[in-house]
Amino acid sequence: MAKDAKTMTVPVAGPPAEPPAPSVPKLQLVGISKEFHTKRGTTLALSDINLTIHDKEFVSLIGRSGCGKTTLLRTLAGLVNPTAGEVLIEGRSLWQGSHVDPAVVDQLGVVFQEANLFPWYSVADNIALPLRLRGVKKAERLARAGELAELVGLKGFEKSYPRELSGGMRQRVAIARALSIEPKLLLMDEPFGALDALTRERMNIELQRIAAATEATVVFVTHDITEAVFLGDRIVHLTPRPGRIRQVRSVEFARPRGIDVQTEPEFGAIVRDLRHALDEEE
């Protein structure tokens, strides 16, 4: 596979979203492969993935279920050890053999499909948990949790417990928790997959705002094409068996994107193209 596969450009509706490439990319995937060994033999989940992601870029990772997009994200998060290849975060290797470099993991924020909050902690304590693990003092922790609660739209809920929140609110807490350590890279694995369509739409707009406010670099896994196009600066399309990059597409609508961008013809065209590409796999 060619490095950074064929990049196509679509009509520009505003200033270019592509940031100037800095000297060291935020994230570099070099020849990532992953084999799973089971009783029935070896499955090649990821094959020779090469990708470069720049600072403040929002990259959507799409593909059919089983295409390895979650495996890829988990490799980036330090949860799945790649069989071959390197994950470089600001030029520093995440994996050292079968172990992760803790200093690199400390720069990652991960949001899973489930909020995975700790029901015994309040919203503020959940948000501040990563800081607590790092020994940040309580007053500082709680101040930061308050700011983040406001950022994700949960002001006034700091003392609530997860059980008192809706699914969307819980996922906001999970996002705030991931942001608490000011990660260099925010990794999100279908974070809104369990939410209803309306909540999901609102969370997409919120996430865009949060990403802009925190100047975060985001890798966002989803199987929802509209969501991927709405959020992404680039879309990486993975194909299954073995998982490899089929195409990388730039989406250059001006930000902040309103929900109306979805009715624009170019938006529809990109979504249609991607859907056709996904439908061709079978």
Added chain:
Amino acid sequence: MTRGRSMRLLPWITTPLLLIAFFVAWDVFVRAFDVNELVLPRPGAVFESLGTVVRDPVTWDHARVTVLETTTGFLAALVFGVVAGVVLGKVPWIERSLRPMIVASQVVPKVALIPLFVIWFGFGITSKVIMAAMLAFFPIMLNVQLGVRSVESGQREVMRSLNAGRWQTFLHLELKSTMPYVLAGMEVGIVFAIIGTIVGEYLGGSEGLGYLVVVTLNALDAPQLFAVIILLSVIGLAMYFVVNTLKRVLIPWHESVYGQNGV
């Protein structure tokens, strides 16, 4: 809010009413069928006897022994049960190799072992403490074992992705997550410990409320027998209440608790 409040107050109103209804029905039954006092005394006679029993300092000496035996046995069961539960829950090969023995030892009617314990450990409190501990041990151990295994994998991954150390994962996740199971085991365990103690006292010894039951039975003093049983129930209830309160303090966030508080 008002609905939650009235739900919370409801048992405080219904429980006394039900108790009164129960004793009235009892009284009516005894009078209507002219039941012999030796078979079933009237509630009035029972309460009269209860008054005497409560005022007798000897009763409280017996009660103190029963409480001491039960709590000692229960605390021993708690310590051993938690340790065994954690080990069995965490180390699969130990669990697998010990499982047949554990199942077998659970099936054995432990109450049948009491005469043996009396022979081994004498008529004093030791045999009762051991009995209470043995009965309370299994529910605690099984619950803890289940709890250790029930830590959600998603929450584990959160801790992993945060670079949490073993001790941090234990403190913030495993301990908190297992706590409801420990307390559920304790709730069952305290009831079992009381049963173990009382049965132990029935079968051998010269102290404790169980022994007092046997004495009054031999004296054919039915009202006092009932009075002692009521006293035993109240003590048992108080111990259960202590464990239940512990639950509200230690795991206020858990489903089994916050529903009760009518939040």
